[in-house]
Amino acid sequence: MLNAMNISDNSKQNAPTKSSQTVLVAEDDAVFRRVLERQLQNWGYQAIVVEDGTEAWEILQQPNPPELLILDWMMPGIDGLELCRRIRQKQDDRYQYVVLLTGKDEKEDVIEGLNSGADDYLTKPFNIGELRARLRTGKRILALQRELIQAREALRFEATHDALTGLWSRGATLHLLESEMQRGARTRTSTGILMVDLDHFKNVNDTHGHLIGDEVLKEAAYRIGQAVRSYDFVGRYGGEEFLAILTNCTLADLHMVAERIRSAIADLPITTKTASVKATVSIGGVVASKGAHDLEFLAVADSALYEAKRTGRNRVVIGKCDPRPVLDETFKCSSGIAHA
Ligand SMILES: [Mg+2]
Numbered sequence: 062m063l064n065a066m067n068i069s070d071n072s073k074q075n076a077p078t079k080s081s082q083t084v085l086v087a088e089d090d091a092v093f094r095r096v097l098e099r100q101l102q103n104w105g106y107q108a109i110v111v112e113d114g115t116e117a118w119e120i121l122q123q124p125n126p127p128e129l130l131i132l133d134w135m136m137p138g139i140d141g142l143e144l145c146r147r148i149r150q151k152q153d154d155r156y157q158y159v160v161l162l163t164g165k166d167e168k169e170d171v172i173e174g175l176n177s178g179a180d181d182y183l184t185k186p187f188n189i190g191e192l193r194a195r196l197r198t199g200k201r202i203l204a205l206q207r208e209l210i211q212a213r214e215a216l217r218f219e220a221t222h223d224a225l226t227g228l229w230s231r232g233a234t235l236h237l238l239e240s241e242m243q244r245g246a247r248t249r250t251s252t253g254i255l256m257v258d259l260d261h262f263k264n265v266n267d268t269h270g271h272l273i274g275d276e277v278l279k280e281a282a283y284r285i286g287q288a289v290r291s292y293d294f295v296g297r298y299g300g301e302e303f304l305a306i307l308t309n310c311t312l313a314d315l316h317m318v319a320e321r322i323r324s325a326i327a328d329l330p331i332t333t334k335t336a337s338v339k340a341t342v343s344i345g346g347v348v349a350s351k352g353a354h355d356l357e358f359l360a361v362a363d364s365a366l367y368e369a370k371r372t373g374r375n376r377v378v379i380g381k382c383d384p385r386p387v388l389d390e391t392f393k394c395s396s397g398i399a400h401a
Pocket residue numbers: 088089090133134135136
């Protein structure tokens with residue numbers, strides 16, 4: 062069967078490339094398998110060679126499967142066409158570039174192969190140099206695909222995150238709050254929010270300029286992010302206002318995290334390039350009552366924050382959300398946080 066493959070080009074003389082791209086070969090003919098494996102290795106690819114479609118399909122189910130595939134059309138078990146169809150049905154971000162090997166050369170067969178999801182095909186016997194060139198095309202397409210995914214991910218990040226602090230944007234934060242509250246209602250757990258506002262931030266900008274102001278905002282955002290629990294969300298809600306969403310949160314959790322945020326900002330001055338800035342935050346918080354609407358919930362946190370500002374700043378005030386927004390006087394505190 063070796064003569065079925067026309068190894069007539071001089072590609073063997075070329076030095077192997079440094080590419081470590083993995084190619085999955087599914088081919089039931091032992092001679093073809095050996096030749097393909099040797100050639101792929103010569104070209105610098107890592108070759109995974111299997112005897113049938115079923116084995117190939119198993120490999121494709123594993124994490125980080127190969128993206129460059131050479132599939133024989135006629136194989137026992139799952140044939141090349143069926144494999145193509147399955148690959149295209151997978152809901153996966155990773156694209157697999159498929160070169161179908163076929164002994165058929167009727168036009169209808171080629172159309173069937175491409176319709177089933179193959180990117181390219183080679184009719185046996187084929188020129189080995191042609192296969193090499195087609196694999197290069199596949200690599201180019203895969204590289205473009207990766208760039209596209211990266212660009213899309215970058216756009217998605219930009220659309221949902223604040224450029225200065227890297228926190229969730231206001232829109233994304235409100236969206237997260239809505240979905241967290243819905244999730245809380247389903248799982249019968251409470252969601253807490255903390256509205257955190259830098260005190261007298263205008264003074265920082267007026268005294269040190271906006272660049273230092275931005276540095277202070279970035280550092281404050283970082284400290285708030287470190288102070289919440291790993292599964293909480295923090296967004297930049299406004300200029301110097303942040304919103305923390307605490308999932309599965311009791312009143313005690315809310316107090317603990319709020320105080321951690323307050324002291325994370327107040328305990329250590331923020332060192333910037335040219336100035337050391339003493340900053341504090343006022344915090345208004347609330348734990349959602351059953352059936353509370355997220356806007357009502359935000360209004361309570363906002364009133365609590367206003368109360369924290371009014372009563373001297375650098376403090377936490379926890380509001381009540383049930384049945385209508387009323388401040389819980391017992392949780393007001395004069396410095397830091399008081400307990401009921
Ligand atoms: Mg075959």
